[in-house]
Amino acid sequence: MKIYTCTCGQTLFFDNSLCLRCGAEVGHCPVCHSLNPLHALSDGTYRCGNPACNAHLQKCTNFSEHQVCNRCVVVPEGEGTPDAFCDCCQYNQTIPDLSVQGNWEKWYRLEAAKRRLFYDLNLLNLPHGTAASGFYPPLSFDFKADVIPSVDIWRSMGNEERVYTGHAHGKITINIREADEVERERLRVDMGEAHRTLIGHFRHEIGHYYWEILIRGSHEDAFRAVFGNPEKPTYAEAQNTYYSLGAREDWRRSFVSAYASMHPWEDWAETFALYLDMVSALETAMQIGFIAPDEYDLSNMDRMITQYQRLGVGLNEMSRTMGLLDMVPEVMVTPVIRKLHFIDERCRPHRGVAPAFPHQFIS
Numbered sequence: 001m002k003i004y005t006c007t008c009g010q011t012l013f014f015d016n017s018l019c020l021r022c023g024a025e026v027g028h029c030p031v032c033h034s035l036n037p038l039h040a041l042s043d044g045t046y047r048c049g050n051p052a053c054n055a056h057l058q059k060c061t062n063f064s065e066h067q068v069c070n071r072c073v074v075v076p077e078g079e080g081t082p083d084a085f086c087d088c089c090q091y092n093q094t095i096p097d098l099s100v101q102g103n104w105e106k107w108y109r110l111e112a113a114k115r116r117l118f119y120d121l122n123l124l125n126l127p128h129g130t131a132a133s134g135f136y137p138p139l140s141f142d143f144k145a146d147v148i149p150s151v152d153i154w155r156s157m158g159n160e161e162r163v164y165t166g167h168a169h170g171k172i173t174i175n176i177r178e179a180d181e182v183e184r185e186r187l188r189v190d191m192g193e194a195h196r197t198l199i200g201h202f203r204h205e206i207g208h209y210y211w212e213i214l215i216r217g218s219h220e221d222a223f224r225a226v227f228g229n230p231e232k233p234t235y236a237e238a239q240n241t242y243y244s245l246g247a248r249e250d251w252r253r254s255f256v257s258a259y260a261s262m263h264p265w266e267d268w269a270e271t272f273a274l275y276l277d278m279v280s281a282l283e284t285a286m287q288i289g290f291i292a293p294d295e296y297d298l299s300n301m302d303r304m305i306t307q308y309q310r311l312g313v314g315l316n317e318m319s320r321t322m323g324l325l326d327m328v329p330e331v332m333v334t335p336v337i338r339k340l341h342f343i344d345e346r347c348r349p350h351r352g353v354a355p356a357f358p359h360q361f362i363s
C-alpha cells in the first residue's frame with residue numbers, strides 16, 4: 001500500500017479524507033491515482049490538488065453523502081454527468097440498513113476493506129466489471145444482515161433469515177456481522193482459525209470470482225491436476241463431510257488452511273487469498289522501505305514466496321513481541337507453493353507477463 005504526501009508535506013494514508021496538518025479535505029483522484037487535497041469549486045465540484053494533474057473531480061456519492069468512501073470520479077468535459085459512484089463503490093448492490101444503530105460503522109469498515117481489495121486487484125491488473133458496463137461475469141457486492149425476528153423468537157429461523165458470506169456467479173455476499181469485531185473474533189475462535197479479517201473475507205470470495213474468469217471453461221483440466229477433481233466428491237458431499245467430521249487430520253501437509261482441505265474450490269479460494277496477502281504485504285513492505293524495491297518482483301514468484309517467508313518470520317516475531325496474533329500464520333509446504341504458482345500462471349497474462357513455466361500445468 002502506497003503512502004501519500006499532502007501538498008503541505010504531511011503524510012497521508014490510503015483511508016484518509018482529511019489532512020490533519022493543513023486541514024484540507026483529501027480524496028483519491030482516479031486520474032493521477034493518488035491521494036490529494038481537493039480544491040472546492042463554487043458549483044460543488046473539485047480540482048485535484050496535485051498541480052501536475054488538476055483534474056476536474058466530484059466526490060463519490062458514498063463520500064459526499066455517507067462518509068464511507070474517500071474516492072472521486074471525473075467530471076466529464078462539456079456535456080454529460082459524472083458517475084455517481086467511484087470505481088470501488090460502483091459494485092455495491094445492497095448496503096446495510098443505515099437506520100439500524102451500528103450499521104454505519106460496519107459499512108465503513110467493509111468499504112475500507114473493499115477499497116484495499118481493489119488496490120490489490122489493480123496491482124495485478126486483474127479484470128473486473130459491472131453488469132452496466134457489459135462485463136461478464138459481472139461483479140457485485142451485497143452487504144446484508146441476518147433477519148432474525150426480535151419479537152417472535154420462537155419462530156423457526158430458516159435459511160431465508162440467515163445471510164451466508166459467500167460467492168455465487170459474481171455476486172459476493174458478506175454478512176455484516178463480520179464487521180463487528182467482537183462477533184468476528186468469537187467466530188474465529190469457534191472455528192479454530194489463525195486469522196479472521198474483513199480483508200481476508202474479500203480476498204477469499206474474490207478468489208471464487210476469479211475461478212470463474214481464469215479457470216472455468218478454459219483451464220479446468222489443469223486445475224483438476226493441481227487442486228483435485230471438484231466433481232468427486234461434489235461440493236455438497238464435501239461440505240457435509242467437513243462439517244460433520246471436521247478437517248482431515250493431515251491437512252497441513254498439502255493445504256494452506258483446514259478449510260482449504262474441504263473441497264478443491266475452497267482450496268483455490270484460500271490459496272488465492274494467500275496469493276493476494278503475499279502480493280499486498282510485499283508491496284506494502286516495499287513502499288515503506290522494509291524491503292528493497294527489487295525485492296518486490298511480481299514477475300518472479302519463487303522470489304516473492306521466499307521474500308514473504310522471510311518477512312513473515314520477522315513480522316511474526318514482532319507480533320509475538322506485542323502479544324498479537326501471528327501476522328503470517330501460513331506454512332508454505334511444497335503443494336501450497338505449487339498451487340500458488342498455478343494461480344500466478346493464470347494471473348500473469350493479465351499484466352502482460354509471459355508464463356514462467358510454459359510447459360507446466362498444461363493438460
Ligand SMILES: [Zn+2]
Nearest residue numbers: 006008019022
Ligand atoms: Zn496537508
Ligand SMILES: [Zn+2]
Nearest residue numbers: 029032048053
Ligand atoms: Zn489527480
Ligand SMILES: [Zn+2]
Nearest residue numbers: 060069086089
Ligand atoms: Zn466510493
Ligand SMILES: [Zn+2]
Nearest residue numbers: 204208266269
Ligand atoms: Zn469459499
